[in-house]
Amino acid sequence: AQSVTQPDIHITVSEGASLELRCNYSYGATPYLFWYVQSPGQGLQLLLKYFSGDTLVQGIKGFEAEFKRSQSSVNLKKPSVHWSDAAEYFCAVGAAGYQKVTFGTGTKLQVIP
Amino acid sequence: EAGVAQSPRYKIIEKRQSVAFWCNPISGHATLYWYQQILGQGPKLLIQFQNNGVVDDSQLPKDRFSAERLKGVDSTLKIQPAKLEDSAVYLCASSPTLAGLVTGELFFGEGSRLTVL
Numbered sequence: 001a002q003s004v005t006q007p008d009i010h011i012t013v014s015e016g017a018s019l020e021l022r023c024n025y026s027y028g029a030t031p032y033l034f035w036y037v038q039s040p041g042q043g044l045q046l047l048l049k050y051f052s053g054d055t056l057v058q059g060i061k062g063f064e065a066e067f068k069r070s071q072s073s074v075n076l077k078k079p080s081v082h083w084s085d086a087a088e089y090f091c092a093v094g095a096a097g098y099q100k101v102t103f104g105t106g107t108k109l110q111v112i113p
Numbered sequence: 114e115a116g117v118a119q120s121p122r123y124k125i126i127e128k129r130q131s132v133a134f135w136c137n138p139i140s141g142h143a144t145l146y147w148y149q150q151i152l153g154q155g156p157k158l159l160i161q162f163q164n165n166g167v168v169d170d171s172q173l174p175k176d177r178f179s180a181e182r183l184k185g186v187d188s189t190l191k192i193q194p195a196k197l198e199d200s201a202v203y204l205c206a207s208s209p210t211l212a213g214l215v216t217g218e219l220f221f222g223e224g225s226r227l228t229v230l
Contacts, residue, residue: 004155032217043117043204043221044156051216090155094217100169101146101217103155 002027002093004104012110013081021076021107023091033074034092034101035065044090050074061085086111115139117222119205125228131193134225138186138207144168146219147180147190148204156204162188192227200229 003026013019025031032051036044048059055067067074076089088108094101118137126132138145143164148156159178161169164185173180177196182188192199203226206219 006155034218036219036221043223044206044219045221046218049216049218092219100158100161101219102158103148105155 006104008107010108019078025093032094036090039087119222129194134190136188136205142207144208146206150202195229
């Protein structure tokens with residue numbers, strides 16, 4: 001069965017600092033990987049997706065993710081965090097065919113001035 | 114392009130009452146999902162439809178939850194009778210296809226927040 005682990009429940013960073021959110025997955029075949037963001041009171045919005053090819057994937061709002069097959073990880077990164085990035089971030093894994101998408105428990109990001 | 118529409122946004126009921134949530138996916142998206150998100154947790158898949166057929170309902174508490182997708186478009190999720198632990202946000206999402214395959218890329222509605230007293 002597929003699963004996703006986000007080891008950090010809560011992270012605090014200073015505005016302008018770099019960010020890395022960790023995500024590890026378990027899946028028997030080549031996965032499709034996603035990062036979603038959820039602002040307070042909002043639905044989830046797709047930040048980026050990885051289907052195949054390059055291991056560094058660009059997303060919206062200046063986010064990128066590095067897929068490392070050997071470590072079963074897809075960490076989310078941003079070089080310089082803005083106060084508006086404060087939100088909860090979810091990693092998810094799925095696959096073509098069956099299409100079931102499983103979410104991690106999320107990482108809540110706090111940005112301090 | 115219109116997004117995924119859900120209603121109602123908020124609902125407060127007492128335990129043992131019933132409630133229904135409605136979802137209208139993005140036009141042309143064949144796959145529709147219902148997720149339950151309890152406060153502080155990630156979304157948990159309840160049921161997945163492909164057109165009007167059920168693909169996965171393994172985590173749907175079938176003794177009290179039911180869902181249908183009429184004509185492969187709109188969907189309704191019902192809870193009867195509700196329990197305190199059903200308090201959550203119910204998220205509907207739809208997914209497009211790419212070269213005939215469903216990608217799993219989800220487009221979410223804003224959710225329906227249920228409070229059971």
